[in-house]
Amino acid sequence: xxxxxxxxPYSDKTLVVDLEADVSGATALVGPNLTGKSLMLxxxxxxxxxxxxxxxxxPQGLRCEVxxxxxxxxxxxxxxVVAQLYEVAVQESLGRIMEDAExxxxxxxxxIKRLGEDLRIATRKIRSVLGDLxxxxxxxxxxxxxxxxxxxGLLNELYAEWAxxxxxxxxxxxxxxxxxxPLVLSATADGFVWTDKKADTAGRGLRxxxxxxxxxxxxxxAVYAYAIPDTVYLLVEEPEVHAHPxxxxxLGAYLRRLVxxxxxxxxxRGRLNIVVSTHSFDFLRGFWDEGVKVYVxxxxxxxxxxxLKVAEQWQGEGYVPGFSDTAxxxxxxxx
Numbered sequence: 001x002x003x004x005x006x007x008x009p010y011s012d013k014t015l016v017v018d019l020e021a022d023v024s025g026a027t028a029l030v031g032p033n034l035t036g037k038s039l040m041l042x043x044x045x046x047x048x049x050x051x052x053x054x055x056x057x058x059p060q061g062l063r064c065e066v067x068x069x070x071x072x073x074x075x076x077x078x079x080x081v082v083a084q085l086y087e088v089a090v091q092e093s094l095g096r097i098m099e100d101a102e103x104x105x106x107x108x109x110x111x112i113k114r115l116g117e118d119l120r121i122a123t124r125k126i127r128s129v130l131g132d133l134x135x136x137x138x139x140x141x142x143x144x145x146x147x148x149x150x151x152x153g154l155l156n157e158l159y160a161e162w163a164x165x166x167x168x169x170x171x172x173x174x175x176x177x178x179x180x181x182p183l184v185l186s187a188t189a190d191g192f193v194w195t196d197k198k199a200d201t202a203g204r205g206l207r208x209x210x211x212x213x214x215x216x217x218x219x220x221x222a223v224y225a226y227a228i229p230d231t232v233y234l235l236v237e238e239p240e241v242h243a244h245p246x247x248x249x250x251l252g253a254y255l256r257r258l259v260x261x262x263x264x265x266x267x268x269r270g271r272l273n274i275v276v277s278t279h280s281f282d283f284l285r286g287f288w289d290e291g292v293k294v295y296v297x298x299x300x301x302x303x304x305x306x307x308l309k310v311a312e313q314w315q316g317e318g319y320v321p322g323f324s325d326t327a328x329x330x331x332x333x334x335x
Contacts, residue, residue, distance in 0.1 A: 004036070004043050006062035014305045017062055021295050021310055023233070025270075026259040028287055029277045031297035031322040036308040037277035041075065041235040044275060048073030048233065052139050071273075072230050074139060076221045077237040078214040093122040132217060133207055136187040139224035147227035147268065154261055155184070155219065158254055159197065180250040183216040185209075214242040215251050222274070226258045231271045240280035252286025260291075281323055288316055296321045 003020040019036050021027065023044065029037040039059050045051060046058030047066045053075035058064060100115045100122075107115060140148075159181060166178035182198040192206040194213065209217060218239045225234040239255070240248035255274050262272035278284055288294060294314040298321075300307040314320050 001065075001067050002040055002044055002047075003065040004039055004059065004062050005065075006059075008061050010306055016305050016307045017059075018307065018309045019297070022293060023275045024273055025263075026256050026287065026292040027273070027275045028284060028292065028294045029275070029297060030279070030284065030294060030314065030320060031311075032299070035297035035299050035322075037297055038237060039308075041237060041275060041277060044233050045073040045075045045235055050230075051075070052142075053135055070231065072142075072228055072232045073235060074221060074225050074232060075235045076218055076239075078218055078239065078241040093126050097122050131208055133187060133191060136192075136217075136220060136224065137189065139221065139228065140187055142230075143224045143227035144229050144267070145227075147229070147265075148223060150261070150265065151223040151226040151258060154257055155223070155254060158250070158257060162250065177246065179244060180246045181215070181219075181254075183213055185213060185216045185220045187220065211242040215239070215247055219251060219254060222255055222258055225274070226262060226268065226272050229267065229271075232273065234272070234274045236274070236276045238278055238280070239276050240278060240283040243280075243283075245280075245282040248280050248283040249286035252283040252288075254286075256287050256289055256292060260289075279323075281320060284314075284320065288314075294320075298322065 001020065002023050004017050005019075006017050008015040008017070017036060017039065019040055021029075021040065023040075029040060031037060039062070042056055042059055043062075043064035044066065045053065045056060047064050047069050048071055049069045050072045051074075052072065056075060097119055100118050104112065104115050162180050163178065166174060166180070169177045178198065182196050184195050184197065186193045188204070190205055192209065192213075193202070193204040194206060194216070195202040206213075218236055221236075222234060225232045234255075236255075239251055243251060255276070259272055259274055262268040263270055276283075276287070278287075284294065295310045296312050296314055297308065298311040300309070312321065
């Protein structure tokens with residue numbers, strides 16, 4: 001269970017946060033923007049005994065509660081591939097660089113040497129948080145090779161299953177259907193290795209990924225999360241980012257199957273937990289099945305206060321509260 005409670009000033013109102021959910025196994029958080037989905041992921045990450053991911057400040061002024069902190073938190077936000085993602089670490093290091101630079105102008109020889117080393121350390125620290133390779137390799141170093149093989153095998157099984165469906169699809173659907181997950185990644189000290197399954201080609205040495213690789217990056221984190229022998233919470237902000245709808249569906253199905261497999265694998269028995277926030281119905285349909293929890297978060301205006309809370313659970317119906325619906329477009333006069 002995770003619980004976030006507290007009150008914050010919100011312009012001329014008060015923001016009341018009262019969020020609670022069982023996030024074991026496979027869990028999705030859905031709902032409009034500014035309803036607390038990211039707060040729940042950040043809370044889980046902040047409370048983890050061990051963390052893999054970029055420095056992220058825990059929710060300020062709010063109380064985070066989890067049943068235990070004996071887990072590894074892996075935080076993935078495929079949207080934030082630019083400097084804003086690293087603000088905490090970068091600002092801290094750049095502040096130190098500026099202070100040392102000011103002292104350097106009037107420094108003695110021995111001070112210059114010390115400050116020069118400080119500048120090099122700070123620069124290395126900045127570089128270490130620019131790009132996902134550093135964090136993926138951190139996860140990979142903690143992963144069991146046999147469990148990595150299991151997770152990759154599951155991806156290949158699912159891909160083969162879908163490839164067969166694509167082959168059997170009617171001609172008018174075939175070209176669309178077989179674009180479900182063309183790119184896959186692995187990580188080495190020399191950079192990312194990528195494979196384009198549809199084009200039957202590959203490359204290596206990538207250190208900076210384009211947006212086209214975002215879904216494959218989420219899948220790679222999931223592989224290593226499955227293979228870390230500890231209890232792990234993989235926390236993903238909008239895994240469907242930059243994904244074709246069918247690719248989003250495939251990714252959702254793969255993440256769910258990893259959790260399901262962890263339940264029956266003796267060395268992983270129930271240790272893998274995946275919590276995602278999503279705005280994609282395609283991803284959600286692939287992710288959802290019996291046993292998957294989907295919480296709908298909402299905002300309520302009450303007596304001059306804005307209340308964030310879990311309103312209900314979605315049970316797989318065609319309509320998801322808080323998502324767009326064809327009836328809404330008709331109401332707006334749109335076809």
